[in-house]
Amino acid sequence: xxxxxxxxxxxxxxxxxxxxxxxxxxxxxxxxxxxxxxxxxxxxxxxxxxxxxxxxxxxxxxxxxxxxxxxxxxxxxxxxxxxxxxxxxxxxxxxxxxxxxxxxxxxxxxxxxxxxxxxxxxxxxxxxxxxxxxxxxxxxxxxxxxxxxxxxxxxxxxxxxxxxxxxxxxxxxxxxxxxxxxxxxxxxxxxxxxxxxxxxxxxxxxxxxxxxxxxxxxxxxxxxxxxxxxxxxxxxxxxxxxxxxxxxxxxxxxx
Numbered sequence: 594x595x596x597x598x599x600x601x602x603x604x605x606x607x608x609x610x611x612x613x614x615x616x617x618x619x620x621x622x623x624x625x626x627x628x629x630x631x632x633x634x635x636x637x638x639x640x641x642x643x644x645x646x647x648x649x650x651x652x653x654x655x656x657x658x659x660x661x662x663x664x665x666x667x668x669x670x671x672x673x674x675x676x677x678x679x680x681x682x683x684x685x686x687x688x689x690x691x692x693x694x695x696x697x698x699x700x701x702x703x704x705x706x707x708x709x710x711x712x713x714x715x716x717x718x719x720x721x722x723x724x725x726x727x728x729x730x731x732x733x734x735x736x737x738x739x740x741x742x743x744x745x746x747x748x749x750x751x752x753x754x755x756x757x758x759x760x761x762x763x764x765x766x767x768x769x770x771x772x773x774x775x776x777x778x779x780x781x782x783x784x785x786x787x788x789x790x791x792x793x794x795x796x797x798x799x800x801x802x803x804x805x806x807x808x809x810x811x812x813x814x815x816x817x818x819x820x821x822x823x824x825x826x827x828x829x830x831x832x833x834x835x836x837x838x839x840x841x842x843x844x845x846x847x848x
Contacts, residue, residue, distance in 0.1 A: 596788045597844035599770055604841040606821045610764070611813035617753075618814050621767035622825050625818070627843035629745070629786060630794030630801060634719055637791075638783040649785075650706040650720065653699040654738040655692065661739045662689065662697050668725060668736045676728075677721045678714040679707045699738065732804040745769040745786040746802060748809045764810055766818075792845040797826065 603623035610616040631637075639645040656662040669688055674680040679702050688707050690700045700707045708721050717724045720741070726733040734742045747769035754760045768786050771778035778784075785791040794801055799822040807815045829840055 595790050596784065599772065599787065601844050602841040604825065606818075607763070608814075608817055608821070610811070611817060612811050615761050617761055617763045618810055618818065619751075619763050619765045620818055620821070621765075622822060623841050623843050624768040625766070625799040625806075626797045626822050626825050626829070628792045628794045628846050629798055629843075630791060632785065632791050632793065637785065640781040640783060642782040644704060646712050647705045647709060648719075649744065650709045651701075651704065653701045653706045654741050655696050655698045656689075657739040659697075665699075665722070665736070665738055668722060671725060671729070672721060676716050676724065677708075678710045678716070683707060734804045734808050742805055743769070743809070745773075746798075746805055746809065747773050764814075766806070766810065787845050789845045792843065792847065797822065 603621055605619060606622055607617055607619040610618050633648045637645075637648050639647045639651065640649050641647070641651055644651050656665070666689075669683070672680055677683075682702055683700070686700065688700055689697055692698045703711070705711075706720075710716060710718050710721050710724075712718055720733075720737065722736045722741075723733045726736040729736070745768060747765075747767050749765045749767075751763040751765060752760060753763055770786050771781060771784050774781065799806065799819060803815070806818065810818070825840065829837065829842060832840055
């Protein structure tokens with residue numbers, strides 16, 4: 594079966610954020626050193642079997658807030674019909690709308706996100722905001738909605754209160770598995786983060802997703818995270834048998 598169980602042993606590390614002594618970083622080393630890679634257009638089956646070419650773009654993207662929407666709006670102004678399949682539709686009704694819960698999101702056109710160029714488009718296929726970033730020489734972290742560039746990394750915040758009255762915030766970095774989508778996540782026909790078909794990356798996640806991680810935890814914390822990830826990989830390379838099992842490799846990674 595290509596997709597592994599949601600729960601299996603993982604190795605974590607927690608350290609003080611070098612940029613904020615009141616904050617801790619708790620990172621899922623099993624996920625960050627795994628060989629997951631985005632395979633959109635190269636084997637991705639899409640979250641719904643009826644729309645395999647959409648990847649995870651079928652539902653559109655909810656903005657994290659007004660700042661997120663303003664940022665994407667700035668980049669949308671650089672798009673034109675030659676590179677964006679639905680530029681004319683966006684000009685008529687706008688590229689964004691309000692969801693059922695009142696949250697702002699990207700508009701869905703012909704069954705998927707308005708920024709998704711379909712296979713029948715003459716220009717670049719896939720997310721036009723992703724292609725825009727490449728043409729502008731910037732990371733797609735700059736051009737795409739927050740939820741789009743963060744997936745499948747999940748960042749959450751926890752507050753820890755100690756008996757002596759002190760407290761600190763813990764920033765948790767881990768895998769955005771099916772459960773991250775809410776109850777509907779279990780209805781997805783295919784999902785990549787725990788799927789062996791997507792664990793084919795040449796570089797581990799902490800390297801391939803460098804820009805995303807820096808945006809999520811800051812450069813100083815990322816630099817320390819790299820030290821822990823590299824140490825784990827060295828141990829995994831040397832370990833065999835029960836010792837390797839104890840290091841909790843990601844089940845979806847190559848054996």
